[in-house]
Amino acid sequence: MSDSEVIKALQRIVFDDVLQSNKIRFADNGNDYSFAQKIDDGLIKGKEGDVVVNLVTPEHPNYGSEAILHSRNMGGTELMAVLPGKERLLDQIRSQLKTDLYIRQNSGSEDETLNAILAIRAKQNGSRRQEITRLAEEQLRLAVLVVNGHTLSVGEGDPKTRFSKAYQELIRSAFPKLKMVHGAFNETTVAAVVRDQDDLLDGLAVQLSEAEQEVLVEVERSKNQAERLSAEALVRKFEGRPYGWSNWATLTFIARLYRLGKLELREKELLSSVEVIEALTNSRKLGGVSVRKQEVYDTSTVNALKRFHQELFNTQSIGTDARSTCEAFRMAMAEEAQDLREIAAQSANYPFLAAVKPWAEQAEAMAKKDDGYLLNQLNTFKDSWLDAEEDLITPLKQFLNGNQKTVYDEVRAFELRYGDEFADLPAEQVRPLRMLLESDKPYAGGLIPQANSAMAELQKQLGERLAAAKAKALQEISEQEARLKATADFQKLETSKQEQVLAATAAAKADVEAASQPGRALLRVSRYRNDEVPKQLQRMAALAAPADTSTAAPIKVVAASALKVNCPLSQITNNQELQQWLEALRASAQAELDQGHRISL
Template structure:
């Protein structure tokens, strides 16, 4: 059984893939074979519902990709709505019977009853290329087809002449007369009537219309000169025509390929928009415009609006509200139902079922694209497999995408390059016819699709294929070239050998391995002959211009150095990336030289990574390469073989050079596009090179000092980094002397360390690294050198050490801390924090000299440690001379500061003034180099111990202990009771002597003073209680007397309270004070002055009240006895006679008071 035996209808029967707008043949066959798919059915429902309604919608925009059936649908609608009959049968009835949906069929039947005239045309075919006014192009096409529909001429001014004759009823007589006069019909003669046969025309016109022949000669000239037409005029013309027809008549314009014709021309779009608007305004739904376009209306408007921002395109969407978009599923369904419908029952159905069962497990293996290509559907049911056979499922979508991409790149012929000249249906039929006589199990390979569209492909795109057909004997190569052309601009398809081999599968049961090998060989042949280009693993068709560019690229010259530089850049800069690699054991970075095939790339360093490429002259001969590297501190990285690497690197270099040299301002646009694409492809090529070289690195063999490094990871960068660890260990054997990892702050931490087991002050316990530095310094000094920190750093960073800066500086700091070395700058010995600066600041390294420390006898060290313990009462934990001396110096500074703190407490402890001289003696030695304390201990030892015994210890103990607290309490008591102490003269004298003593911390002075204070506190409290009690009683008694005086009872409460406030104030002072004298003085002042003031105030208050009440007699005034002056001449009463005399004087003085109406208070 052959392929042709499978189908229900003959596979080679005539099928018009796309119905041309002016095609009048095979109409019955078209209608009968038209497939109303599910998608078309939905669109028809939308259309006929709108068409049959009384709404304002009168524009239809049918969109779809190449071959989707949009033009076919447009033609079918024009035939159905035109109520056309063929062979006595309405076309619409045949169409209506194909619709299963009863409601939709009813809508179609309803539409067919509307009297209608359809004008179907391809706008590109009808367009007049000589039209000068761009904006009127669409209007003139509409006018042209409207005129032709009425039988008028295509030239608008002649058609207008005909219309005018028709309106006057003269057109038919004119045509008869013209044919009689000329022997030919007017329809034939009007082509030349104006220019060649104007005299014959004039005779007929004068005969029929009237007038002279001379005037008739000018008629067509006047029509031509005066002709003008606006869109509004045209719309009125349409309305006039419609109004002359029967009621409800509609005139429909079916315009094919409008989207392709307009393209991105905004003026044409506005022209179409205005025609639709005018139809809507004038014709009120009786004139419709239905168009096709490859693009959806929203996208067309959106794209155009983004370019022509000054124009408003929004209205055209309102004019075409009915939008029918046909998708790939629609065309696939048409192909399968109209072309590939299989016979039912019998052997065909059985054989197809068996074929599916057999091949179903292999379908994914056979037809699944890889390498980043888009994934296409694979038949997953028997029913789907049978529908699509003999075409693999992927071909429907892939071919559709390929044709769209070719169309976008202007690969097809025609002014407006509509790919609708060939439908997918036609192409699939062409392929099916080519394989019709092949045995069952054969497949239509993708390359055969090329033959179906070759007639509409521009010749320049076919030259390469024709040249290959004439020059190559490899048929598979030619097939591949055709397939590569089809997918040329398809970004989602990757042209790898595997994917291209899928396109070439033309039968089930193929040996895939052998098939793919054959494909690769044919691809290599095409590449060698510059029919295709390869970017990495992907192949691409070359146009003629691209072939010229490709040949020019191949002719470019690049030297080995350029190629190696590119390879090195990818390997080192993009894959390894680092200029230094971290040694994992100490986390330190080591610079390395970059070598490619033993050639230095960039700066040279002590260590080296030498990448041996596949194009090295000794590649594969490990013995030679190892011998060349033996003894050198370098890591050999042997990359595996890659036969294409050299060629691809060279092609990348040539392409890069070519693009840079030729990308000039005067370059043609077509060549500029190719250059840009070459640049993009070269970037892809570089990406592929990077991936391949990364893979080579991941599988490389790494050799250090002749030995292969084992156990390395497969990741390229990690492999190099871990291999580098082995190189560091080999190149720097003395690196293991560093037993710890040092950091940037190690110097600061070492020099500030208080000392623990970090420093065992015996040279035998020096670390190996410290001992090595001492050895080097000793050797340099023996050779008369003065080694500097910078020099030592450089020496120890090289082989065989490889020490990093932090390690060298930290070990120098440790040696300095141990007292093994001295550091000097400008002949000045460095001490303290300055040392940290000189071991951490790179700018100071070359000005810092390192020398061995002068040896100090162990006895001296021991003596200072002993004194340290005696003087400071703590041991010195140092062992080395420097450490012991520095610890002594640090403790001395701390001790001085502590003593100064005590000295500052002079207010509380006046006797600390005597510390001044002992402190000064300590400060004289503070801050000296550590060796001074070791060498000159005898100069200060005795004095310091005396001061310690006489001053430091007793004063520190006194001030810090409980005695200091007692001392402060005694001094505070003396200060607080200085007014009370005179009452205790003996005790006062003893305490004053204690307070002035410079050595209260000696003997029993403090104890005696404390005892006196405790006794005084008791006596003073008792005495104070007694005199305070007596004073309070006297004040209370006197105040009570005041209240018995005449007039006091007449006072108000506030006046009484104010008057007695003086008494209360005196009592408060007595109660609050702790001073005996204050109690006595307060009592005396009240009895003499305070009470007198109270009495005076009482007199004034009483007098004021009497005056206010109108009492004429003045009230008596009270006078205190102490305020009455007694006139007695003697200072003392010495006898009875004196007593009598004094009493007489009192009587006389008191009598005077009484005479003045006074009263005397007692």
């Protein structure tokens, strides 16, 4: 039976069956620490790390030489458990393993006597295995426990209790800087310190804890050596000796140093407070989060950015130091970018709003600038932003949020509805409307009040023109109606048939009454005269015709305005030309009559 198999069996009995633990729970902070398992200095399970539990058996080459064993134990990272020399545990394990091997090798034989003997041996070996576990437990009750060359006073008793006490000393010895950390840490504490304002009140100097100073020193060291330092690397650094800090403790210290303006955190861009919380509480992101020492800025530089914040956004910065002042500015710029994007999105209806699109893009870029740019390069962008805010952005916002937009919409709707009438209206009164709607800055130069006044006057004139157009149109329709009623064919008709003929007249009158524009009233009477009156005459003739003429072709009526006069003249300038035109008109009318058609006047 090989020694390695015996050692592995001892490892399982001691660590799995008796001690039943693969991690050390440190009572002071509730954190778990992994540990490597050794027997007689040989690594059996785990990896060479910060904490080791080394089981020393009587087969160790230096067993019995307390001075040598204790000197080898110096360093504080190993708990050495020296087993008693009596009742040699390894011999018992070898015997049990040999018997187990013999049973396995001879099982399956057809010899019933042999099988019966093997069954007895197997039962005895099972009992022996239990006895070995009991013996191991007894030896662990008595084992000498040593940390950093000093024998621990943990008394005799339950092995789990003894080793638990010893583990506490081992952790304290392996991680002497663990005492810098006080309290419990988790995901909630990371978020809490980032959001905490108490540390920043009145800009008072804040005393850093020992642990926070250690983190800051490590960041400074990496900066001096031009090394990239990630949040993940810091966590690994302080998990190891001589610290032993939990990952949440380290991340909380990073978060607070960020909040105090001592560190800056980046991925591709500088992270905001919300992004810092998200990044530090997501283990998959830690490797991509760079940690750098925050540059120190003088008070005058920070105050200059605060003043610009006030001037640009008309609200006081909530920042109290360089970090929080820059973050407040970036947040305000992000909100401004969103506002400007929403304004630019309305350019389909208001084309002049497209002017803010470049500023929306600039605001979005500014919201991603780091502290150094905002504070050191302020003079390179301050004036252009203040000019844009005064000349473009604020006027546009006032336009959209005030009465100017209402008036503009009314003018645009008025032009859309009555634009066809503008040619008949005074040009000097139409011009303010045209200027407003064609301007790329309709909110400036008094264009809106001028257009509003002009629109009011035009509405008055259009009202007067509409009334006159309606009166004229209704008079013409009434005259035409009177002529229809005076015809012999109309008077022959029964009342119901007369009403059929006059239905088109009533409809024309109703349309004229409902007309909202002068031109529409005149167009309606023109359509009635040229299209509907001839149809009325045709209808009237058909209704008045004798019953025995039902098979005859229907009478066609042509409007006088529709006659095709074959005359080369473009105008009439004398009596001779008048006679020429009348002859041509007479010939055209006679041609219609020759076809049996009638002509409406």
